[in-house]
Amino acid sequence: MKRIHIIYNPKAGRSLRDMGEELGLELLKRGYQVSLYRTQAQGDATREAKERCNAQDVDILLAVGGDGTLNEVVNGIFQAEQQLPLAPFAGGTANDFCTFLKLPEEPWDYVHHLHRRAKSHMIDIGKVEDRYFINVLASGMLSEVAHKTDTQLKNILGSFAYYMEGIKEFITRGLYNKIALQSDDYHYNGEYVVFMVSNSRTIGGFKNLSPDASINDGYLNALLIKKAPFKSLVEIAMNLDQGAHVDNPYVDYFTTNKIHLVTDTHMDVDGEHLELTNATVEALPRALECIF
Ligand SMILES: [Mg+2]
Structure with missing residues (x-):
């Protein structure tokens, strides 16, 4: 039993x-x-x-x-x-x-x-310094909004609360932060809207944010939305549902098993705030037994 x-x-x-x-x-x-x-x-x-x-x-x-x-x-x-x-x-x-x-x-x-x-499946897990995540590590203005939004307000208003907080943040501080990313075969140093390293495809309620991600291929999927003209940002936003945003020239999307990042804003893992701005993110291949 x-x-x-x-x-x-x-x-x-x-x-x-x-x-x-x-x-x-x-x-x-x-x-x-x-x-x-x-x-x-x-x-x-x-x-x-x-x-x-x-x-x-x-x-x-x-x-x-x-x-x-x-x-x-x-x-x-x-x-x-x-x-x-x-x-x-x-x-x-x-x-x-x-x-x-x-x-x-x-x-x-x-x-x-x-x-x-x-059935039982061995799935990949993400690790950032001494913290683990099952779905996503995120950084940038958009993910910060989620934390500043009052929990009670979130429950009552749902996603509308995020938008209100997002607009407030955009007006008071601007859309961009700085990030430096370095892995074996990728580097970027510049301004960005959001950076994510994900295990599954579903993030922030979007079902295809990492459109071809697999939770047992041993890799995490990195997604960077860079500073872009307003028109391109709108195009990216409109394509998020279908997963076509990854083809936009202002978006970098790739698999990685280890990437280092330094940013001037906060990060979170699975929506939980992380007190780090400089960290190495790595994939732990098939590290957890998960039943689904
Ligand atoms: Mg994967």
Whole structure:
């Protein structure tokens, strides 16, 4: 009998439902042994994941929250002496990684999927200094906007809050930051709008932002939107949904397994703020067992 431990962030979602409990009940009906941990503060999911991995007293960690919760659980797994397999459930306002995996969002459907169809896969993980990420590292004005937007406002207004904050930022400070990028076969030194190193294709709700990215090819996909004439930026923005933005002359898009960056603005991993402006990002090929 499989023992599934749910790490649930009750503050992550927009819904008033108790997703942790609903998933737990569905799992019990299917004969799993279930335990449930609720996070209360930042860092709880990391600590809990690390403790369960070290104790090896469960078989699977089921992360229930948004991309931030998932990031915390992944970091806990990698801080531990031994790993446990990770099953991700989309229970937050931003669920890019689960969206990429096309996972069911209703507890009954999800548990049915987990029980009947899901398989274990070894997936790549990104690492930046001592921090791990499952989906994306991002830097630049656009990603900074996400952090300055008040959480309450985000929940109420959704993406509209981002736009408002974006416009405010654009007016007060301008669109561009500086970045220096260096890898074995690529370098850039100049102004930019956004830089991302991603594992999956789905970022910021855009399903094809890294249009041909694979989570088990051993590489991360780098995307740089450079300083460009306003007309080109509009073209890039309009092509984001289809993934055609990567063909724009002001966009560099390539795979990498290691890249160094220095920037004058902040970075984030899976939407979580990172206190770094100078860092090496690398791919850890097939480093995590993920169930989906
Ligand atoms: Mg890849």
